[in-house]
Amino acid sequence: MLRIGITGGIGTGKSFVSKIFKSMGIPFYDADKEAKNIMSKSDIVRRGLINAFGAKSYNRDGALNRKWLADKVFKDPEKLQILNSIVHPVVIQNSKDWADKQRGAYSLKEAALLYESGSYKSLDYTILIAAPLDLRIKRVMKRDEISEEEVLDRMSKQMSEEEKEKYADFIIINDEIVPLLSQVLDIHHIFLKK
Known part of the structure; x- marks a missing residue:
């Protein structure tokens, strides 16, 4: 079974994309919740x-x-x-133990700090969710009811999108223009074939 990581900066919509994979029956580990x-x-x-x-x-x-x-x-x-x-x-050990028990073509681990924590090293592939900065700011301001300055402060403490792209095997664009479902399905079919 393949072990896949999914991540993205604040406001990119990684949890939303993860829900799409979950709805297809893919075993799912939420590292932040765990x-x-x-x-x-x-x-x-x-x-x-x-x-x-x-x-x-x-x-x-x-x-x-x-x-x-x-x-x-x-x-x-x-x-x-x-x-x-x-x-x-x-958490990394807990996710490995969890993945060992899963069945199917692949399992998915969502983690905000997938690259920063080093946990990507124990995975077969990683997916980065990316979105334009202005859209990310608007999403977080609305979701958390905070100011633009507070959002930018949080973002400044995260690895940059450009740095994350260097580690990613796949990138899903969540810009509300490029169809999201077709990107998810394309990646899903790649994993099923592997």
Whole structure:
């Protein structure tokens, strides 16, 4: 079974494209969602976060203190790198274990930080979802109800689209002009043949 990664910058529509693949019955792993579960449930990650950031990483009831942790790491690139070094290896292993159990022609792993985390190295192919900058900004402003400046700040912390294109085996253009479904189906048929 082929292992395929799908990624894209904020506002490109990677989750929407992933839903199209899911609707065709392709086994699907949402790395960002699983990372949140792992941060809440994994003893290894819990110990790592408490050692790195202190007991306030978790609330008294044992739940991850998301807001506090986010405020602590997202303004400091070094702390964000520490957080990622604790969480990413566990998520990558979890996704490999999940993929081992799947059946069919291929499975799909969606991850915002597919290239940045290095998890693309354990995949057979990757798909990058791309969209024009102005459209991405509008989508995120509407979705998250934030200003253009806040969107641009978030984007500045991500790997550039140009850099991601160097790693991608396939690129799907999600610009609301080029038909999306035909691009997805073309790639789907390529994977079925392989």
